[in-house]
Amino acid sequence: xxxxxxxxxxxxxxxxxxxxxxxxxxxxxxxxxxxxxxxxxxxxxxxxxxxxxxxxxxxxxxxxxxxxxxxxxxxxxxxxxxxxxxxxxxxxxxxxxxxxxxxxxxxxxxxxxxxxxxxxxxxxxxxxxxxxxxxxxxxxxxxxxxxxxxxxxxxxxxxxxxxxxxxxxxxxxxxxxxxxxxxxxxxxxxxxxxxxxxxxxxxxxxxxxxxxxxxxxxxxxxxxxxxxxxxxxxxxxx
Ligand SMILES: CC(C)(COP(=O)(O)OP(=O)(O)OC[C@H]1O[C@@H](n2cnc3c(N)ncnc32)[C@H](O)[C@@H]1OP(=O)(O)O)[C@@H](O)C(=O)NCCC(=O)NCCS
Numbered sequence: 001x002x003x004x005x006x007x008x009x010x011x012x013x014x015x016x017x018x019x020x021x022x023x024x025x026x027x028x029x030x031x032x033x034x035x036x037x038x039x040x041x042x043x044x045x046x047x048x049x050x051x052x053x054x055x056x057x058x059x060x061x062x063x064x065x066x067x068x069x070x071x072x073x074x075x076x077x078x079x080x081x082x083x084x085x086x087x088x089x090x091x092x093x094x095x096x097x098x099x100x101x102x103x104x105x106x107x108x109x110x111x112x113x114x115x116x117x118x119x120x121x122x123x124x125x126x127x128x129x130x131x132x133x134x135x136x137x138x139x140x141x142x143x144x145x146x147x148x149x150x151x152x153x154x155x156x157x158x159x160x161x162x163x164x165x166x167x168x169x170x171x172x173x174x175x176x177x178x179x180x181x182x183x184x185x186x187x188x189x190x191x192x193x194x195x196x197x198x199x200x201x202x203x204x205x206x207x208x209x210x211x212x213x214x215x216x217x218x219x220x221x222x223x224x225x226x227x228x229x230x231x232x233x234x235x236x237x238x
Contacts, residue, residue: 001047001048001049001054001085001087002047002048003045003046003047003048003087003090003091003094004045004046004048005038005043005044005045005046005094005098006034006038006044006045006046006056007038007039007044009031009035011044011046011053012031012034012035012038012044013031014046014053015029015031015034015044015046015053015056015058016028016029016030016031016034018053018054018055018056018077018079019056019075019077021079022077022078022079022080022144022145023077023141023143023144023145024143024144024145026142026143029058029074029075034058037058037059037060041060041061041102042058042059042060042061043057043058043059043060043071043094043095043098044056044057044058045057045058045059045091045094045095045098047078047082047087047090047091049082054078054079054082054087055076055077055078055079055082055087055088055091056075056076056077056091057073057075057076057077057091057092057094057095058073058074058075058076059071059072059073059074059095059098059099059107060072060074061102061104062108064108068105069104070099070104070105070106070107070108070157071095071098071099071102071104071106071107071108072107072108072109073092073095073107073108073109074109076088076091076092076109078091088121089121089125089126092107092126092158093160095107096158096160100160100161105159106157106158106159107157107158107159108131108155108156108157108158109155109156110134110137110153110154110155110156111153111154111156112146112149112151112152112153113133113152113153113154113178113200113204113226114178114179114182114196114197114200115182116178116180116182116223116224117224119178119217119224119226120217120219120224122156122158123156123214123216123217124216124217124219126158126160127158127160127163128156128157128158129156129157129158129214130154130155130156130213130214131155131156131157132154132155132208133152133153133154133155133201133204133205133208134152134153134154134155135150135152135201135205136150136151136152137151137152137153138151139151147186147190147193148190148194149186149190149193149194149197150194150197150198150201152197152198152200152201152204154204154214171229171230171231172229172230173215173227173228173229173230174207174212174227174228174229174230175218175225175226175227175228176203176204176207176225176226176228177222177223177224177225178223178224178225178226179196179200180222180223182196207228210230211230211231212228212229212230212231213228213229213230213231214226214227214228214229215227215228215229
């Protein structure tokens, strides 16, 4: 298994095809755009088993609200049968290497906060930090992973060299469990799943606006949870 940057038209077509397979997407990132990203300041990275592409990530420079140029990571996916072999982590670290080469201070991306594996992967394995809670970022995606769910997202930033900037300690903690039935509900009862996603988003947004921040994620046999902590001096109207 090895990781390398993708640049040729064939490699980038394989990346488009793999994205379509993983997300079952009707509109994967077209090869022409991957060519633009790969050759004009961004990075498309692949994980290979021999000459078979089994994982892919895409990053390109973005400009944040403060005017800082960072690496925006738009997608990361590994073929189901290759998951849990640290390929996701290796692809993310390869993105970091690119960011560092270009002098970019952090990588930023969004993820679905109800996906427990992704929450654990982002916050605990990588050590990324939640910086905001955003409503229905992409609208309806209608793909195999998101279905018709609203795309409420946590915005995370990651600098592999710097430990996450923990929220100011001392405040009260609040454990927010990620429900264990998310996947089953999305499969069997989309209406209930949508209500669950709305409720989780509203709860998260209310905490965020009340000055609470996420100190990290916890995990045991029952599942994954967010450890919210209230920053001192902020009103608790959550
Ligand atoms: C998210 C994804 C890229 C992870 O890829 P991966 O190669 O399986 O990840 P890794 O093997 O590097 O996982 C590193 C750690 O993340 C956590 N993790 C990843 N997938 C997990 C899962 N399904 N369940 C629980 N924990 C998981 C684990 O802690 C894992 O380490 P461990 O196996 O030693 O416990 C992959 O599951 C995927 O392609 N998912 C579909 C697309 C997607 O959701 N993309 C992410 C958008 S943010």
